[in-house]
Amino acid sequence: DSRYTPAEIEVKWQQHWTEQNIDKTLTEKNQPKFYALSMFPYPSGNLHMGHVRNYTITDVIARVRRMQGYRVLHPMGWDAFGLPAENAAIDRGVPPAKWTYQNIAQMRSELKRLGLSYDWNQELATCAPNYYKWTQWIFLQFLSAGLAYQKEAAVNWDPIDQTVLANEQVDSEGRSWRSGAKVERKLLRQWFFKITDYAEQLLNDLDKLTGWPDRVKTMQANWIGKSVGAYLEFPVVGSDTKIGVFTTRPDTAYGVTYVVLAPEHPLTLQLTTADQKAAVEAFIQDVSGQSELERVAEDKPKRGIPTGAKAINPFTGAEIPVWIADYVLYEYGTGAVMGVPAHDSRDFKFATQQNLAIQVVIVPNEDSSTTSIAEAYTEAGVLVNSGEFDGMLSTQGKTAIIEYAEKQGIGKARIQYRLRDWLISRQRYWGAPIPVVHCPNCGIVPVPAADLPVVLPEEIDLSGRGPSPLAQLESWVNVPCPSCNTPAKRETDTMDTFIDSSWYFLRFPDATNTEKVFDSDCTNDWMPVDQYVGGIEHAILHLLYSRFVTKVLRDRSLLNFDEPFQKLLTQGMVQGKTYLNPKTERWIPSALVNPNDPKDPETGEPLTVSYKTMSKSKHNGVAPQHVIDKYGADTARMFILFKAPPEKDLEWEETDVEGQFRFLNRVWRLVTEFAQTGKGAILYLRHAALRQAQEPLCAPTQKSFAASSPKSKEDKELRRAIHTAIAEISHDLEGEYQFNTAVSELMKLSNALGDRTDKQSSVYREGIYTLVILLAPFAPHIAEELWHLLGNTGSVHQQTWLQHDPEALVADEITLVIQVLGKTRGTLVVPAQATQTELEDLARESEVAQKFIAGKTIKKVIVVPGKLVNFVIT
Numbered sequence: 001d002s003r004y005t006p007a008e009i010e011v012k013w014q015q016h017w018t019e020q021n022i023d024k025t026l027t028e029k030n031q032p033k034f035y036a037l038s039m040f041p042y043p044s045g046n047l048h049m050g051h052v053r054n055y056t057i058t059d060v061i062a063r064v065r066r067m068q069g070y071r072v073l074h075p076m077g078w079d080a081f082g083l084p085a086e087n088a089a090i091d092r093g094v095p096p097a098k099w100t101y102q103n104i105a106q107m108r109s110e111l112k113r114l115g116l117s118y119d120w121n122q123e124l125a126t127c128a129p130n131y132y133k134w135t136q137w138i139f140l141q142f143l144s145a146g147l148a149y150q151k152e153a154a155v156n157w158d159p160i161d162q163t164v165l166a167n168e169q170v171d172s173e174g175r176s177w178r179s180g181a182k183v184e185r186k187l188l189r190q191w192f193f194k195i196t197d198y199a200e201q202l203l204n205d206l207d208k209l210t211g212w213p214d215r216v217k218t219m220q221a222n223w224i225g226k227s228v229g230a231y232l233e234f235p236v237v238g239s240d241t242k243i244g245v246f247t248t249r250p251d252t253a254y255g256v257t258y259v260v261l262a263p264e265h266p267l268t269l270q271l272t273t274a275d276q277k278a279a280v281e282a283f284i285q286d287v288s289g290q291s292e293l294e295r296v297a298e299d300k301p302k303r304g305i306p307t308g309a310k311a312i313n314p315f316t317g318a319e320i321p322v323w324i325a326d327y328v329l330y331e332y333g334t335g336a337v338m339g340v341p342a343h344d345s346r347d348f349k350f351a352t353q354q355n356l357a358i359q360v361v362i363v364p365n366e367d368s369s370t371t372s373i374a375e376a377y378t379e380a381g382v383l384v385n386s387g388e389f390d391g392m393l394s395t396q397g398k399t400a401i402i403e404y405a406e407k408q409g410i411g412k413a414r415i416q417y418r419l420r421d422w423l424i425s426r427q428r429y430w431g432a433p434i435p436v437v438h439c440p441n442c443g444i445v446p447v448p449a450a451d452l453p454v455v456l457p458e459e460i461d462l463s464g465r466g467p468s469p470l471a472q473l474e475s476w477v478n479v480p481c482p483s484c485n486t487p488a489k490r491e492t493d494t495m496d497t498f499i500d501s502s503w504y505f506l507r508f509p510d511a512t513n514t515e516k517v518f519d520s521d522c523t524n525d526w527m528p529v530d531q532y533v534g535g536i537e538h539a540i541l542h543l544l545y546s547r548f549v550t551k552v553l554r555d556r557s558l559l560n561f562d563e564p565f566q567k568l569l570t571q572g573m574v575q576g577k578t579y580l581n582p583k584t585e586r587w588i589p590s591a592l593v594n595p596n597d598p599k600d601p602e603t604g605e606p607l608t609v610s611y612k613t614m615s616k617s618k619h620n621g622v623a624p625q626h627v628i629d630k631y632g633a634d635t636a637r638m639f640i641l642f643k644a645p646p647e648k649d650l651e652w653e654e655t656d657v658e659g660q661f662r663f664l665n666r667v668w669r670l671v672t673e674f675a676q677t678g679k680g681a682i683l684y685l686r687h688a689a690l691r692q693a694q695e696p697l698c699a700p701t702q703k704s705f706a707a708s709s710p711k712s713k714e715d716k717e718l719r720r721a722i723h724t725a726i727a728e729i730s731h732d733l734e735g736e737y738q739f740n741t742a743v744s745e746l747m748k749l750s751n752a753l754g755d756r757t758d759k760q761s762s763v764y765r766e767g768i769y770t771l772v773i774l775l776a777p778f779a780p781h782i783a784e785e786l787w788h789l790l791g792n793t794g795s796v797h798q799q800t801w802l803q804h805d806p807e808a809l810v811a812d813e814i815t816l817v818i819q820v821l822g823k824t825r826g827t828l829v830v831p832a833q834a835t836q837t838e839l840e841d842l843a844r845e846s847e848v849a850q851k852f853i854a855g856k857t858i859k860k861v862i863v864v865p866g867k868l869v870n871f872v873i874t
């Protein structure tokens with residue numbers, strides 16, 4: 001029986017490959033290296049389709065590169081610290097470690113069932129002591145480089161998860177990336193990494209990332225947010241205090257009519273006069289409840305209050321009021337702003353509202369009148385009312401005023417970034433403990449490297465949702481100071497799990513090292529990652545942190561490269577069909593709906609059908625295991641690759657899955673029929689004999705079947721189809737990955753083979769072999785089975801990728817378009833080598849042309865070789 005039975009052959013080959021260790025990373029340095037990496041998953045329980053898509057894409061790339069002669073590193077691991085494990089413990093009483101490792105076991109077996117060519121020898125989990133030992137070690141590197149520090153700061157507090165969050169973990173609506181809770185502001189002492197020290201490099205080096213989508217680079221550049229301008233100082237009347245501001249418009253300095261402090265600014269209370277004190281305090285109290293986003297929202301009225309203090313505009317000498325307002329953020333620039341209502345829209349609104357003076361200092365051109373304006377003039381122009389700078393263009397005014405300020409000692413040029421330091425401490429249990437001790441004598445003392453890891457205690461009480469579980473475990477907290485031996489206390493915060501994932505790719509090349517974080521030679525050899533594949537949701541978070549950590553470790557002489565990820569592919573979402581009852585706004589599970597007549601099973605109301613990212617809440621997920629059980633992993637892979645280009649969203653459509661299953665069945669029939677008859681059978685017998693004789697057949701594929709010489713016209717055409725497939729698919733797997741067109745090329749080749757009646761020619765044999773080899777990266781199991789059915793020993797995955805023969809691509813005949821007066825009237829098949837005059841003659845004599853030109857005067861004939869002939873007649 002030669003039916004295609006994926007369930008049988010897939011498991012068989014998976015076991016065989018594991019036994020043979022064929023995906024083991026090769027270390028011979030004479031081969032070029034290729035590091036293929038998918039973003040490692042959080043072990044949440046089961047794989048979902050998004051995972052399957054991500055890993056299939058990377059797997060195809062890894063398999064092709066291996067066949068192309070690269071030594072490939074294609075590892076897999078687990079981003080295994082984080083809150084869900086802790087919540088599972090709280091909700092169900094399962095210890096976080098147990099929950100996590102169970103999930104890892106489950107997901108690992110699901111990954112294995114997909115036939116992904118990972119080198120499992122390099123597997124790692126960030127929650128394993130031999131991993132987080134090195135996460136802690138890296139923390140200490142940051143500490144000794146002065147790049148890790150503690151400070152009291154207004155931080156994002158997630159009231160649901162009971163922990164602080166980094167700015168990168170709060171979305172544009174002020175919600176937590178994980179819990180979705182509205183984030184609150186709290187003043188707390190926290191640990192930070194000084195990512196701002198690397199702002200300029202992180203921005204500039206984006207230019208080196210030629211293999212990244214522009215969209216991701218733009219998002220990072222905006223997040224870093226570089227502004228060029230000046231720092232200017234405004235002396236406070238009757239005191240030595242000066243208010244420093246950051247401005248991008250020093251050219252408007254003569255138009256400053258007031259100064260505004262952020263409510264949290266330390267000068268606020270210091271400067272407030274007695275009669276304003278009560279009002280100012282009430283205002284500060286009021287503002288503290290608002291998120292940063294609410295405060296800067298464009299459409300919202302700006303609120304503020306005078307402090308009662310006055311300052312001097314050092315350019316005009318005028319006395320101007322000092323205010324506080326909610327639209328000034330303490331965390332940006334100096335936390336103070338010079339108010340220029342004539343040229344800044346926010347200031348204009350605020351000044352109009354509060355009756356503050358408006359002074360025009362820039363006009364569109366020299367002839368403009370300057371008296372009053374109805375809205376802020378924010379464009380460039382010519383300086384007026386600006387003393388010695390009058391008449392200057394505002395662009396020149398910027399530099400001139402900065403120079404002047406420097407001379408007067410009242411300011412200087414300044415570059416400001418929006419990026420803030422990375423808040424890395426979390427008040428949760430399931431993470432890497434920050435490896436320091438707080439000593440009453442010595443202050444912050446790093447745990448000596450020899451004492452790492454600081455192990456997470458297992459007997460922990462997670463029953464309540466209170467803050468800092470580790471802080472409650474006295475036996476763990478109280479330790480002698482490593483430096484002076486006085487009783488001291490451990491740090492009880494753990495690290496943001498984004499630290500774990502900001503260096504895992506550096507560990508993979510040397511994942512089992514127990515002596516070092518990694519061997520630098522080994523990691524330098526494999527890095528950078530040649531192809532990274534993952535979700536766009538990490539455009540800022542993970543990808544920015546990883547770039548930062550890489551640069552710091554480079555500066556600690558551990559690495560010799562600047563950027564970790566050479567090429568980045570952000571794969572699109574997998575969407576499922578969803579049924580919405582628009583009246584009740586409920587999502588109806590597809591199992592309850594007749595797809596031909598979608599109605600609410602309860603109310604009979606018509607449903608709206610659309611495609612949405614698969615999710616539990618929309619009941620539109622398809623379980624990978626379900627698809628594998630029904631069609632096999634190869635079909636699932638083929639469908640995912642064929643249905644949409646990798647960056648685009650993919651609509652899950654069962655009928656298209658069936659289409660791919662049918663295609664694999666067709667390939668199966670083509671190859672098995674060939675293997676059982678004529679030439680195929682001879683080959684099969686010969687190789688079977690070799691196999692019997694235990695003689696390894698390692699002949700390169702090229703020799704075993706290539707160089708066929710076509711004798712007939714049909715054979716010539718088939719050979720062209722074969723080599724077109726090789727050329728096109730090879731092209732689709734370089735640079736821009738186009739798996740969807742590659743799969744359709746495979747289909748074209750199988751059609752060309754199916755159409756051929758003479759199945760005994762050497763060309764046909766070449767075609768069958770080519771089909772199996774080209775199919776291997778996409779559908780690895782069926783390709784392996786067919787390879788062996790053809791009588792080969794060894795693995796198809798260890799064959800050499802094919803090179804196309806350019807000569808085979810040359811067509812004998814081409815189709816010529818016949819036009820009359822520029823209008824297409826038909827086509828004509830002509831010899832590809834025909835000269836210009838031959839083409840003209842053939843066209844003229846053709847039936848198509850004769851119908852239109854007979855009896856007419858031909859004024860002109862236009863010949864475009866290889867394409868068309870156009871007759872101009874009267």
Ligand code: ANZ
Nearest residue numbers: 227246247248249327328329332333335337340343344
């Ligand atoms: C005076 C001025 C005049 C300004 C003008 C703009 C236009 P970016 O591009 O985001 O860097 N600013 C400075 N610090 C601030 C803070 N902590 N909170 C709120 N606003 C702040 O914007 C820089 C500009 O934003 C600065 O330039 C300052 O207003 C304001 F016609 O200074 B400008």
Ligand code: ZN
Nearest residue numbers: 439442481484
């Ligand atoms: Zn001490």
